[in-house]
Amino acid sequence: xxxxxxxxxxxxxxxxxxxIIVASIGGAVExxxxxTIDETVEIPDDLRPHTPLELAGREIYLREGCxxxxxxxxxxxxxxxxxxxxYSLAAESAWDHPMLWGSKRTxxxxxxxxxxxxxxxxxxxxxxxxxxxxxxxxxxxxWLTATLDTKNLSAELATLARLxxxxxxxxxxxxxRDALAQSRPESDGADGVRERYGEGVAVRAFDGDPAxxxxxxxxxxxxxxxxxxxxxxxxxxxxxMGQ
Amino acid sequence: MIRGLSLPERQWALAxxxxxxxxxxxxxxAARQGPMAVHGGMALALGLGLIxxxxxxxxxxxxxxxxxxxxxxxxxxxxxVMTLIWAVIGMGVGVxxxxxxxxxxxxxxxxxxxxxxxxxxxxxxxxxxxxxNALIATSFHVxxxxxxxxxxxxxxxxxxxxxxxxxxxxxxxxYLMGSTQSKEYAEAEWxxxxxxxxxxxxxxxxxxxxxxxxxxxxxxxxxxxxLAFILVVAMLHIVNNLALPVSLAGTKSFTIWxxxxxxxxxxxxxxNAVAFFLTAGFLGMxxxxxxxxxxxxxxxxxxxxxxxxxxxxxxxxxxxxxLHYTALPYWVQxxxxxxxxxxxxxxxxxxxxxxxxxxxAWHKVRDDATLRFMFVAAVFYGLSTFEGSFLAIRPVNSxxxxxDWTVGHVHSGTLGWVxxxxxGAIYTLVPQYSGRAEMAWPRAVEWHFWLAVSGTLIxxxxxxxxxxxxxxxxxxxxxxxxxxYSFIDSVRAMAPYxxxxxxxxALFLGGxxxxxxxxxxxxxxxxxxxxxxxxxLAPQPAE
Ligand code: HEM
Numbered sequence: 174x175x176x177x178x179x180x181x182x183x184x185x186x187x188x189x190x191x192x193i194i195v196a197s198i199g200g201a202v203e204x205x206x207x208x209t210i211d212e213t214v215e216i217p218d219d220l221r222p223h224t225p226l227e228l229a230g231r232e233i234y235l236r237e238g239c240x241x242x243x244x245x246x247x248x249x250x251x252x253x254x255x256x257x258x259x260y261s262l263a264a265e266s267a268w269d270h271p272m273l274w275g276s277k278r279t280x281x282x283x284x285x286x287x288x289x290x291x292x293x294x295x296x297x298x299x300x301x302x303x304x305x306x307x308x309x310x311x312x313x314x315x316w317l318t319a320t321l322d323t324k325n326l327s328a329e330l331a332t333l334a335r336l337x338x339x340x341x342x343x344x345x346x347x348x349x350r351d352a353l354a355q356s357r358p359e360s361d362g363a364d365g366v367r368e369r370y371g372e373g374v375a376v377r378a379f380d381g382d383p384a385x386x387x388x389x390x391x392x393x394x395x396x397x398x399x400x401x402x403x404x405x406x407x408x409x410x411x412x413x414m415g416q
Numbered sequence: 417m418i419r420g421l422s423l424p425e426r427q428w429a430l431a432x433x434x435x436x437x438x439x440x441x442x443x444x445x446a447a448r449q450g451p452m453a454v455h456g457g458m459a460l461a462l463g464l465g466l467i468x469x470x471x472x473x474x475x476x477x478x479x480x481x482x483x484x485x486x487x488x489x490x491x492x493x494x495x496x497v498m499t500l501i502w503a504v505i506g507m508g509v510g511v512x513x514x515x516x517x518x519x520x521x522x523x524x525x526x527x528x529x530x531x532x533x534x535x536x537x538x539x540x541x542x543x544x545x546x547x548x549n550a551l552i553a554t555s556f557h558v559x560x561x562x563x564x565x566x567x568x569x570x571x572x573x574x575x576x577x578x579x580x581x582x583x584x585x586x587x588x589x590x591y592l593m594g595s596t597q598s599k600e601y602a603e604a605e606w607x608x609x610x611x612x613x614x615x616x617x618x619x620x621x622x623x624x625x626x627x628x629x630x631x632x633x634x635x636x637x638x639x640x641x642x643l644a645f646i647l648v649v650a651m652l653h654i655v656n657n658l659a660l661p662v663s664l665a666g667t668k669s670f671t672i673w674x675x676x677x678x679x680x681x682x683x684x685x686x687x688n689a690v691a692f693f694l695t696a697g698f699l700g701m702x703x704x705x706x707x708x709x710x711x712x713x714x715x716x717x718x719x720x721x722x723x724x725x726x727x728x729x730x731x732x733x734x735x736x737x738x739l740h741y742t743a744l745p746y747w748v749q750x751x752x753x754x755x756x757x758x759x760x761x762x763x764x765x766x767x768x769x770x771x772x773x774x775x776x777a778w779h780k781v782r783d784d785a786t787l788r789f790m791f792v793a794a795v796f797y798g799l800s801t802f803e804g805s806f807l808a809i810r811p812v813n814s815x816x817x818x819x820d821w822t823v824g825h826v827h828s829g830t831l832g833w834v835x836x837x838x839x840g841a842i843y844t845l846v847p848q849y850s851g852r853a854e855m856a857w858p859r860a861v862e863w864h865f866w867l868a869v870s871g872t873l874i875x876x877x878x879x880x881x882x883x884x885x886x887x888x889x890x891x892x893x894x895x896x897x898x899x900x901y902s903f904i905d906s907v908r909a910m911a912p913y914x915x916x917x918x919x920x921x922a923l924f925l926g927g928x929x930x931x932x933x934x935x936x937x938x939x940x941x942x943x944x945x946x947x948x949x950x951x952x953l954a955p956q957p958a959e
Binding site for chain 1: 520640648666669682890891
């Protein structure tokens with residue numbers, strides 16, 4: 174062995190090839206099986222993709238680095254299930270590019286946030302967290318009252334569709350209109366949103382003002398959608414409890 | 417710097433600068449607004465600056481006639497300066513974000529000063545800016561000495577260093593403007609990632625071309641580690657960053673990975689960024705500078721072989737220990753845990769090998785703060801790898817994951833190991849390049865050492881307490897079977913630890929600033945171009 178290595182050290186390309194081979198094995202064994210998504214992750218029938226408004230909110234969530242303090246992954250542990258709700262399933266993030274499981278909980282997990290608070294609570298909390306939770310160390314985001322830019326939404330949906338997220342032609346073509354309509358329950362487009370994304374989609378003026386479509390609308394719509402895209406997790410955990 | 421180049425090399429440099437300026441112009445014109453346009457503007461400005469610098473000195477006398485007979489250290493010197501600039505920026509932001517967690521009201525109401533945008537500025541600034549520049553700079557030095565050959569050409573080291581720093585600058589300014597892929601340690605957007613691939617290929621080619629010119633039959637162990645760093649980082653970077661841009665004229669892209677696959681790819685990348693960026697490369701540094709500074713050969717050659725291949729093989733498997741109890745398939749978690757524990761063997765073999773090398777030189781460790789930096793680095797390397805293997809065990813991880821214990825662990829590695837070995841290398845190289853026996857302010861090195869050690873200890877110990885407290889509070893139940901604490905109770909309990917961590921970080925930053933000033937004073941006092949006590953270069957035929 175030592176002799177072999179003694180000779181290997183004289184060959185730079187030999188070292189290069191050896192390093193590549195030795196370093197590839199582990200990754201190949203662990204990652205390759207996950208490629209066959211159909212077998213690893215069973216997509217529930219009721220899973221819906223994010224609406225354009227929620228997607229825009231998700232991008233604000235990325236932009237502001239909320240993921241640095243919040244996880245979206247309830248682990249399979251008793252105290253987490255008691256604190257946050259049903260543990261997360263792989264299927265729930267099957268269409269998430271990228272996933273936002275997170276790695277640090279400076280703030281709580283928010284995988285099951287949807288419906289926990291009112292829209293008004295979120296708006297007040299994002300503008301000044303300490304006005305709502307005095308001991309909070311979350312940053313304030315007063316600039317979220319800016320107008321939402323929707324002009325790239327169609328192109329973004331189309332890109333995601335190419336990566337396998339089920340955004341059909343109608344969804345792509347109507348993306349900007351749907352984003353606006355989801356925040357205007359009285360408008361003509363509101364029915365179109367429900368038609369395309371399901372009756373379960375919340376159609377409201379999330380920031381309280383239907384006249385203006387803001388980044389706040391998008392972010393709150395996204396936060397309220399967390400954990401509501403499929404009932405699979407609730408059903409699975411419910412069944413396990415029942416046994 | 418330009419005087420070291422020959423006329424044809426200067427002409428090439430000019431052509432490349434023009435190309436860079438044109439690339440920047442094209443990016444800015446295509447994007448018209450947003451981060452990509454700003455980044456195009458930055459490339460344009462850099463390109464123009466280089467055109468003026470190189471153009472102005474195009475006919476300024478020829479390169480020194482005897483340059484083929486000397487090592488080429490100008491790039492390393494530049495790399496050290498960049499290392500220290502990024503150290504002050506990255507750690508300065510680190511101290512600032514640490515303070516924000518104690519004092520959140522301090523955030524000015526400008527979006528770019530918000531915690532979520534600054535945190536990746538810190539991580540990228542220290543890992544890539546500080547760590548990356550140090551690795552590239554020292555690799556050039558070590559490669560030439562251990563091969564007894566001059567770098568294969570005089571231009572590509574500059575392309576590598578300037579290109580790499582442009583990547584770092586694009587990345588951190590992008591986060592400030594809100595452009596991010598959100599993948600930890602790989603937040604930079606698609607065009608910056610592509611740029612880094614090009615830079616990395618040039619780096620790899622330079623490394624191999626120089627090795628091919630070596631005048632030593634064997635490739636010294638430090639170079640195996642640097643090679644593993646270059647190769648595996650390329651592999652990780654490319655696979656993890658595969659993404660589809662929404663438009664070629666815009667910043668936004670979507671990673672091709674989704675959900676559980678994305679999580680696995682991300683932590684395969686994330687943990688091996690720790691392994692091959694923050695460990696393998698720095699072990700290369702350790703294997704060169706520790707023997708040189710202590711004047712003792714590496715204790716065991718056999719052990720260095722075993723630990724090298726052990727590290728290259730085992731590390732790749734361990735990423736899934738970041739995903740215990742999640743939706744990742746159970747068998748993958750178990751593999752990650754098992755290999756993490758096994759990884760302790762090669763890790764301690766390396767740390768032990770380094771410490772055993774100091775046998776017979778302990779009096780030097782006592783007297784020489786520079787060697788002490790390296791010794792402490794080896795000790796912290798051993799401690800953090802032990803802690804890492806421990807944290808990877810599933811039940812331990814159920815307590816520690818998501819808490820500040822992880823952040824404490826990270827910094828015991830990055831402050832105690834990575835930063836210490838870098839400072840040891842800098843304090844070895846700077847006097848040597850400046851033709852002096854020691855730094856301009858030798859006592860400041862001693863001060864720096866104690867600031868660094870006490871800062872690291874305060875940081876790490878306070879976050880152990882923070883993390884364990886958090887973990888225990890989250891899982892505590894009262895007699896009635898209800899959770900004892902609300903989440904905000906645990907937030908409140910963190911305040912003293914966050915304050916202490918900020919203090920520890922400030923001490924560490926103070927040491928780094930001292931190092932930067934000391935380096936400046938030493939380099940300024942240098943008689944140009946004299947390198948004392950160097951390993952002789954093999955005689956070269958005339959160029
Ligand atoms: C002046 C000293 C430093 C201070 C005050 C500091 C502070 C911080 C803070 C406050 C965070 C965010 C933690 C959180 O989100 O709760 C962090 C994260 C991080 N820092 Fe530092 N840091 C310092 C030096 C360094 C150095 C030198 C490195 C690497 C070479 C480093 C690497 C990292 C990494 C990798 C993370 C992410 C940790 C994780 O996600 O678990 N830091 N640091």
